[in-house]
Amino acid sequence: QKNSCVLPEDLKNFYLMTDGFQMTWSVKTDDTPMPLGSMVINSVSKLCRLGGSSMYTLPNAPSLADLEDDTDEEGNGDKPEKPHFDSRSLIFELDPCNGNGKVCLVYKHAEPVVSPDTEIWFLDRALYWHFLTKTFTAYYRLLITHLGLPQWQYAFTSYGVSPQAKQWFNMYKPITINTVLLTEEADSFVNKLDPNKVFKSKNKTPVLKKKPPSQPPGSQKSHTSMTSAKTSSLAGNSSRK
Numbered sequence: 001q002k003n004s005c006v007l008p009e010d011l012k013n014f015y016l017m018t019d020g021f022q023m024t025w026s027v028k029t030d031d032t033p034m035p036l037g038s039m040v041i042n043s044v045s046k047l048c049r050l051g052g053s054s055m056y057t058l059p060n061a062p063s064l065a066d067l068e069d070d071t072d073e074e075g076n077g078d079k080p081e082k083p084h085f086d087s088r089s090l091i092f093e094l095d096p097c098n099g100n101g102k103v104c105l106v107y108k109h110a111e112p113v114v115s116p117d118t119e120i121w122f123l124d125r126a127l128y129w130h131f132l133t134k135t136f137t138a139y140y141r142l143l144i145t146h147l148g149l150p151q152w153q154y155a156f157t158s159y160g161v162s163p164q165a166k167q168w169f170n171m172y173k174p175i176t177i178n179t180v181l182l183t184e185e186a187d188s189f190v191n192k193l194d195p196n197k198v199f200k201s202k203n204k205t206p207v208l209k210k211k212p213p214s215q216p217p218g219s220q221k222s223h224t225s226m227t228s229a230k231t232s233s234l235a236g237n238s239s240r241k
Helices: 008-017 136-145 150-156 165-170 179-184 215-238
Strands: 021-029 032-041 090-095 100-105 119-124 129-133
Touching: 008 136, 008 165, 032 136, 100 150, 119 136, 119 150, 129 136, 150 165
Parallel strands: none
Antiparallel strands: 021 032, 032 090, 090 100, 100 119, 119 129
């Protein structure tokens, strides 16, 4: 009501379920937990508007609207029109990004009446805009899939993430950080499975039974004579008894 605008339906349903969202996770290095990932959606009370008001209390102090440059490219080619800090757009902060920038909910057409169409944009520390998604639901999925890794929003900029953040991406999100390789070689991250090898019937090799070594004929005869001699001696002993 204060800003004469209506929240998009998906963001409205989100706030009806929970007043904001914050989740952090850590990694253990040398048995010491170190905070790493951070996923934040500001509560309704912290959904502050950017631009318009001055950042300082001094008279005639500059505001973000004073940084507007009419020479900026406006939606050339496939690039969407960038938001404005002045009255042409309404901008609300969704995520402060731990000081690395701001993720913003943007109403790009606020004159003469605020349009219900919104987009999600990333404002970096140099105050340059970078388009993220058209809906809050799509941005929420990006937030979850990128695990809230540091500076993950910079993966959608022309200059990318910092070398330090890239190391964390290589550890926890290797496919995301290698998007160029993924587009060039579609099969580089696909497990190649040959069904002919997996479901091939295994032919059991017959086990050959070893035959006992054959004895020479002379040994067989001597063995037979020894057996008969033992039998006759046993018979003689029994008769003597």
